[in-house]
Amino acid sequence: MNPLLKVTGLTRMYGARVGCKDVSFELWPGEVMGIVGESGSGKTTLLSCLSARLEPTSGTVAYDTREDGLTDIYAMGEPRRRMLMRTDWGIVHQNPRDGLRMGVSAGANVGERLMAVGARHYGSIRAQADEWLRKVEIDGERIDDLPLTFSGGMLQRLQIARNLVTHPRLVFMDEPTGGLDVSVQARLLDLLRRLVTDLGLAAIVVTHDLAVARLLAHRLMVMRRGEVVESGLTDQVLDDPHHPYTQLLVSSVLQP
């Protein structure tokens, strides 16, 4: 069996400054990887490089495509990469407004990916949109409402539905619970955990919230100043941190 994603020596520089440096790991199908670290540690840069949105300075990102096995995503052509991004991958943005079309209805938002890969039957697009809205616990009656009228938590769930409608194998999430209040966070995490298990999704979740990482991630990478300082199983990293920075990070979590 091949890993789903194989990253080797990934480095992204912003001029002389380091975005992320020499990151290597493998992600296996169905596995959820968490990336934690403080603000400015290079988490989002790394995620952008992994999800084909930001070309790395050096290093490779290889994805296990359905046709050709492991392929460098930056070596394949743009059409192919776009196709991959809208069929095999999902990208959940921190701010749902970045990932949604705010000017069109919820149904159209979910249906967009289907239409982009060639669905041309209105009835079936709408039926699938309806089904996915219900899966993310949005009332079917709101299918024709604009996202502008949705709450923050609903927007985030809508964004997730929009990404999952084409049954991706790999989902990138950037702070999926950022900006939500605690009870909404808990429900969203519940939902994400259920979807990930039910659909056998692999996911890379960037977060600064260790509780989110503990709930969702199987494995964890801790980043600091663009470098991965520690990685391992989530429970292991969080319960027995080795690196001084990880120890600091774990000990700074407030206990209510």
Next chain:
Amino acid sequence: MTSAQGYNFAYLDEQTKRMIRRAILKAVAIPGYQVPFGSREMPLPYGWGTGGIQVTAAVIGPADTLKVIDQGADDTTNAVSIRRFFARTAGVATTERTADATVIQTRHRIPETPLAEGQILVYQVPIPEPLRWLEPRETETRKMHALADYGAMHVKLYEDIARFGRIATTYDYPVLVNGRYLMRPSPIPKFDNPKMHMNPALQLFGAGREKRIYAVPPYTDVKSLDFEDHPFEVQKWDEACAICGSTDSFLDEVVTDDKGGRMYVCSDTDHCTSRQIRREAAE
């Protein structure tokens, strides 16, 4: 009419016309693709047909006969002004009869009389980019055209059906040209869309402010976008034209008084007039 003194034939200088012709040749070679060109300042404001005028100036010759229509009519301000402009600067013959014209410049309509081989139809285009309202970035829309990435256009049609129960876009209805490029047919009613398909005439589109030229060569496949369960349809009227009795042409609704009185008349004045003449001749 004699041509005005001090102007080059058809107003533009020869180098400019050559540049526009090069753009037109490229546009014809790649049906539906928007070719950038160095649009010139014309003696009328943007939005009044500066693109169409430049294309016409580049293709017209002394032997041509020009017809200009605006909303189907030959006698509206815009049509009259542009027709007179070319009569003065190029000295070409002008006509109001579709069948007699070799070059037809149009705004908002395709003539009802079927066009023939050898005729050129020049459209005035306000906004050439079909994806503009969906994607404001020019770099991104160009990429979408390059990759034939047109899913977003269907999002708009989906939205129409979700809101109104049918595709409510009635003019400037997006078409796919030659199975490849998505194209805005300029603000013609969708009633005219089927006429573009396999048309024997050459269709040229000029957008002056946006500096783009595109084309549909003769006998080219032009398909209006739709859904399998909501196929493309054109407008229909319950009434016939109040003047000529036509039941198959595009009708304008004209309000006749302030008591709710209205009449429907052909928007294509040449079509309407020639039908009247034929009816009178038969009587």
